[in-house]
Amino acid sequence: MMLPLANLLPRKIRTAISVLAVGVGVALFLVLVGLTGMLHEIADRTTNVDADIMVMPAAGPAILLGGGLPADKTEARLRAIPGVREAIPVLCWTLNLAGRDQNVFAVRPEDWHFFAKPDAIIEGRPLAGGYEMIIDTRLQRAGGYTLGRKIERLNHIFTIVGIAREGVAGRVFVPLDTLNECLQQDARRATFFYVKADGPAAVKPVCDAISAMKLSAFTLDEYYARLSNLLGDMHLVIGGVVTVAGFVCFLVILLTVYTMVIERTREIGILKGIGASRSQIFGLVLAEAGLIAASGIGVGFLMTWAGRTLILDLQPLWTIEIPPLRFAYAAALAAIGTFLGALHPALRAARQDPVESLRYE
Amino acid sequence: MKTIIETRGVTKVYRTDGVGTPALRGVDLSFRQGEFVSVMGPSGCGKSTLLYLLGLLDRPTEGTVLLAGTDTKGLGDSERTRLRRSHIGFVFQRFNLMAAISAEANVALALKVRRLPVGSAPRDMLAAVGLDAKRHRRPSALSVGEQQRVAIARALVTRPTVLLADEPTGNLDSEASDRVLELVARFHRELGQTIVLITHNEQVAARAGRLVRMRDGRIVAG
Numbered sequence: 001m002m003l004p005l006a007n008l009l010p011r012k013i014r015t016a017i018s019v020l021a022v023g024v025g026v027a028l029f030l031v032l033v034g035l036t037g038m039l040h041e042i043a044d045r046t047t048n049v050d051a052d053i054m055v056m057p058a059a060g061p062a063i064l065l066g067g068g069l070p071a072d073k074t075e076a077r078l079r080a081i082p083g084v085r086e087a088i089p090v091l092c093w094t095l096n097l098a099g100r101d102q103n104v105f106a107v108r109p110e111d112w113h114f115f116a117k118p119d120a121i122i123e124g125r126p127l128a129g130g131y132e133m134i135i136d137t138r139l140q141r142a143g144g145y146t147l148g149r150k151i152e153r154l155n156h157i158f159t160i161v162g163i164a165r166e167g168v169a170g171r172v173f174v175p176l177d178t179l180n181e182c183l184q185q186d187a188r189r190a191t192f193f194y195v196k197a198d199g200p201a202a203v204k205p206v207c208d209a210i211s212a213m214k215l216s217a218f219t220l221d222e223y224y225a226r227l228s229n230l231l232g233d234m235h236l237v238i239g240g241v242v243t244v245a246g247f248v249c250f251l252v253i254l255l256t257v258y259t260m261v262i263e264r265t266r267e268i269g270i271l272k273g274i275g276a277s278r279s280q281i282f283g284l285v286l287a288e289a290g291l292i293a294a295s296g297i298g299v300g301f302l303m304t305w306a307g308r309t310l311i312l313d314l315q316p317l318w319t320i321e322i323p324p325l326r327f328a329y330a331a332a333l334a335a336i337g338t339f340l341g342a343l344h345p346a347l348r349a350a351r352q353d354p355v356e357s358l359r360y361e
Numbered sequence: 362m363k364t365i366i367e368t369r370g371v372t373k374v375y376r377t378d379g380v381g382t383p384a385l386r387g388v389d390l391s392f393r394q395g396e397f398v399s400v401m402g403p404s405g406c407g408k409s410t411l412l413y414l415l416g417l418l419d420r421p422t423e424g425t426v427l428l429a430g431t432d433t434k435g436l437g438d439s440e441r442t443r444l445r446r447s448h449i450g451f452v453f454q455r456f457n458l459m460a461a462i463s464a465e466a467n468v469a470l471a472l473k474v475r476r477l478p479v480g481s482a483p484r485d486m487l488a489a490v491g492l493d494a495k496r497h498r499r500p501s502a503l504s505v506g507e508q509q510r511v512a513i514a515r516a517l518v519t520r521p522t523v524l525l526a527d528e529p530t531g532n533l534d535s536e537a538s539d540r541v542l543e544l545v546a547r548f549h550r551e552l553g554q555t556i557v558l559i560t561h562n563e564q565v566a567a568r569a570g571r572l573v574r575m576r577d578g579r580i581v582a583g
Contacts, residue, residue, distance in 0.1 A: 003470065006461035270457055273418060274515065275446035276474040278438060354418040358453060 022296020269357025
């Protein structure tokens with residue numbers, strides 16, 4: 001058995017704690033990064049529409065809710081702009097489904113084709129009107145819903161008439177008029193509009209014209225970026241956690257390796273006595289720390305998988321997306337923390353006076 | 362026979378809290394190739410210090426050590442390590458094996474740190490010291506005498522020109538002690554190494570061809 005591994009195995013508990021500490025740091029980083037995927041998933045869905053521009057009340061929030069726009073009047077104004085081919089009103093509201101609030105997209109049944117390709121409905125049919133509801137497959141799984149199921153919300157009974165493949169703009173769709181009626185709006189209201197321009201060249205002039213109407217207009221790419229910017233604060237939190245995780249990793253390794261070196265003072269003397277050079281002693285200590293780091297990274301990946309599985313089991317509608325490159329970042333973080341933590345004890349071991357070491361009791 | 366190792370005016374002073382304690386005082390000694398020398402003296406007379414200086418594990422405060430014709434005075438750590446690897450095999454008094462690995466791995470370690478091919482040499486060497494059947498055991502599963510035989514195998518597996526043994530029988534009963542000394546004597550006959558053996562036991566010392574006596578850091582005979 002190679003010496004670094006043989007040196008670690010007899011100290012099982014200490015080695016296990018060190019490996020676990022590295023693993024927790026790795027898993028914490030990866031799960032946090034993965035959770036930011038939730039906002040990306042919302043942004044992906046919201047912009048997955050056959051349109052070019054989103055129109056909202058001036059200075060409207062990035063998160064869509066409420067009926068801030070008079071639907072018919074705004075539609076007429078938008079359609080009057082040269083270059084606008086379609087103006088599609090959407091009223092957003094929240095309904096509690098599968099145990100948590102879902103953002104409901106209320107749309108006109110005739111506009112459904114802007115939101116989904118014909119094969120997007122995998123069960124049932126598109127909206128026709130009345131108290132109907134389409135949900136996506138993810139919400140179906142989370143809530144155990146079936147086609148035809150009746151759900152009472154907003155003092156009315158809705159029937160699930162269609163199941164759409166996940167990835168469509170909303171998890172829940174209802175007819176626009178139905179939701180307006182349920183909310184007892186005096187006139188049809190809309191939270192925002194999707195606008196389809198005559199062609200790519202028309203997008204910018206249309207945006208400018210809408211802005212001149214004291215409305216906010218974003219291309220779908222701009223809206224995606226706007227939503228992603230909300231991650232800015234989240235990145236600060238992740239940065240903080242990464243720093244703490246890296247520091248904990250560093251401290252645990254420092255303490256473990258330092259203790260190992262002190263414990264084995266005499267053995268280091270013997271190694272020098274039988275011909276080991278400073279660099280070999282240095283390498284031996286770093287190799288032991290490296291084994292802890294490698295095991296910790298492996299354990300961290302396993303903990304990430306287990307954590308992700310557990311979270312998604314408890315919260316099926318959450319999204320945890322971890323880009324492969326992040327695994328490499330996490331491994332690098334653990335490796336750097338380990339190297340820095342092991343550096344001082346390794347140098348100490350390499351510089352140890354062999355005679356003093358041999359006399360060490 | 363030519364001189365393989367030599368000390369010239371070697372003085373060693375250990376300093377603790379600014380107070381100097383001389384361990385060796387102007388020691389001049391030379392050891393010829395193939396010579397078997399015992400170094401005797403009471404505890405604290407500087408025997409082990411002399412051995413560490415001969416093995417280039419320590420540096421003299423004054424004077425110099427010549428090993429295989431090389432004056433080691435101005436040498437850096439890496440050059441001293443290289444010389445030690447090429448010429449010296451050590452047997453320490455106790456706790457001298459790596460606890461976490463087997464007897465065979467301990468012997469192989471001496472080859473590995475020198476980046477020499479391992480092959481069957483560790484097993485052959487353990488067979489030569491009568492421990493082939495116990496080669497997979499860790500030191501803790503061996504008797505003290507067996508551990509010392511493993512240490513001898515480890516020291517000799519690299520075929521050093523000089524074997525330095527620091528009271529190798531100090532912790533052994535008479536039977537184990539005899540066995541270890543017979544081994545040392547046998548290897549000396551067969552391999553012709555220079556052996557410097559530290560002891561404070563007259564009977565052990567009597568096995569050597571030459572006896573050096575020390576007292577208070579000085580050579581008083583030999």
